Amino acid sequence: MSRWIDEALAEHAQAEHEHSAHEPLTPAGRAELPLAEAQDREQQVLDRIDRARRRRPKVREERVTMSHGAGGKATHTLIEAVFLDAFRNPLLEPLEDAAALQVNGARIALTTDSYVVSPLFFPGGDIGDLAVNGTVNDLSVSGARPLYLSAGFILEEGFPVAELTRLAESMRDAAAAAGVHIVTGDTKVVQKGKADGCYINTAGVGVIERDIDLGVAHAQPGDAIIVSGPIGDHGVTIMLARGELDIEADIESDTAPLNHLVAGLLDQVPSVRAMRDATRGGVATILNEIARAADVGVLVSEDDIPVRAEVRGASELLGIDPMYVACEGRLVAVVPGQDAEAAVAALRAHPLGEQAAVIGHVRQEQPGIVQLKTAFGGTRIVDLLVGDPLPRIC
């Protein structure tokens, strides 16, 4: 029998053994148990799963697979087990979109991101403006005013210079729109076949001028959860732009710089507790990060989540959930309940936030778990994504 299964079994048996209060489960035929007893047993299993989920993650695979890049559970596991383990320090540990640093009394935010989207050009944008906006947004949702970016290019031998020029111009325009400058960079070329056209890395610094301390760990029961607009546009656009699906829809990527939208929100509602831009893994991933970091429950309502009809339609056809589809110009904000209306109003005052909406609340019950009230009227869990329905989305 395969080794990995034995290892997995032994590991969990050991962990559960240490949790000695655990009661053994009865053998098969339990479906006939009286209802109350069955529910108790189910709760025991749920508790056991909860403990298993809180254990230190371990990378089981011997090699990196595509799942490790999907932004879901496998990505989290890889980051925590490999990178966090190796680099561990208090600035990295919160695993926020940008690190907040103190330099001679000034508060600086630093972030980096690499872009491998395929195709390079898509409706509503290209890898160039995506690379600028993505880094601007990581700084913005950290409460910083983005200032300077670096740009690193990994180019494949044979890549057309005309396309590279187009990308550079698009980056220039995106930087101008966001009010940042690209001040340093790097260029590498690899042999044909060793890369796919063009990959871009950007890093950015910004300054945190406000007296705020943002972080998903600050979420508290009673807080409202807000999205700044319709979700899933970018991911669905990329998927359709690849032309593999023979589906056409009138839809564009939402790639945009969020710094002005965020500034407007923070001006009006300084009590904002956390913000994240909903990129890889979508809104569902952020909700799970909130639930996990703050050890709170999250309840959202499907009816309240803005999704364009085109995105919903494509998602229905493909069997994917827009909650997991990437956006590149949307943020999720956690604000105290009493400030929810003001926050939505502040977001709606900006063109990028016209369809901002409260989608749910933070609560005490079921810590660590995100629940969705479905449009149909039922309830279900929204977990971290495991597989990768859409590789190379950003």
Next chain:
Amino acid sequence: MRFVDEFRDADKAHALAAKIAALCEPGRQYKLMEVCGGHTHTIYKHGLEDYLPESITLVHGPGCPVCVIPMGRVDDAIHLASQPDVIMTSFGDMMRVPGSGGSFFDANAEGTNIRMVYSPLDSLKLARQNPGKQVVFMAIGFETTAPSTAMTMIRAAAEGLKNFSVFCNHVTIVPAIKAILDSPDLRLDGFIGPGHVSTVIGCRPYEFIARDYGKPVVVAGFEPLDILQSIYMLMLQLSQGRSEVENQYARVVPWDGNIVALKAIGQTMELRPYFEWRGLGFISHSALQVREKYAAMDAERLFQVPGVRVADPKACQCGEVLKGVLKPWECKVFGTACTPETPIGTCMVSPEGACAAYYNFGRMNRSRVAEAAQVGRP
């Protein structure tokens, strides 16, 4: 959105739920099996169980194409994909299914070229683009997907493509239902019949269930109201002491099935004498193989397939889950050693698998949810 929202109307659901509750005899427990994994997915995704009285239990059936593939077939597929100059194509669901040495994803990390496709026809495109390679399609699924494999083979033959073949793992639903009916472990009151399979095979093949076993069958659609209405139709039959095959999904399912699709299957494939199902063991005449006439497109004939039988891990109770004997959370390894990110059993892999559906969508105590709902929104 049209054709979606009208099938998810909460008001209609409340009305149906009240009618269902009114049909429950006091003190009687009802067990209804949804045969198809697509139904399991819908039930959990929309939280449909919130509408059912506690006396009705939905039992998840074997109709999940990925779930019934035994480990040995995954190993065989990876062996095929490891042959020189082979590109394998597969539906996305299969990519994470564990064989004894890992999944297709792991195999790719080791150097195989297994690509995800949305349609078997995409394999033909690949075959045309890569004339020096053999493109092997990992064909899985019930009668729902078998016609698309058949049509792909027919088209490949018409084009004279020499580098396309099929690793055929198609299975048929009726023998599996019969195995469950004959299993002593389980007493069911009725079946929510598989909708998509029935678009191909029609409703007649289920008549023996009503006639010989006295169990009602309602072929159901895949929207939550479809399923709720089917439960109502089953409860109505039970309350009136009837056992018949009824078609809730008449907007898609013709009573006699799709003759063109059935002919395409018959032209290219034939029944295997027997086939191993994960957890259910060998079931005779329960799967399809490529016909002699299409031998040139049969990966099992073109390559040496080891065909080693790999026993299921002892701890894995997929078989009991597939038969509906155990609820997913009752499996010993559920949610701890076996999770969607590191699945041991197939039921934890496919979005249609009962364990994955429960883990991803239903992992909460419904009685507590109900209590919380009565207290009001937090």
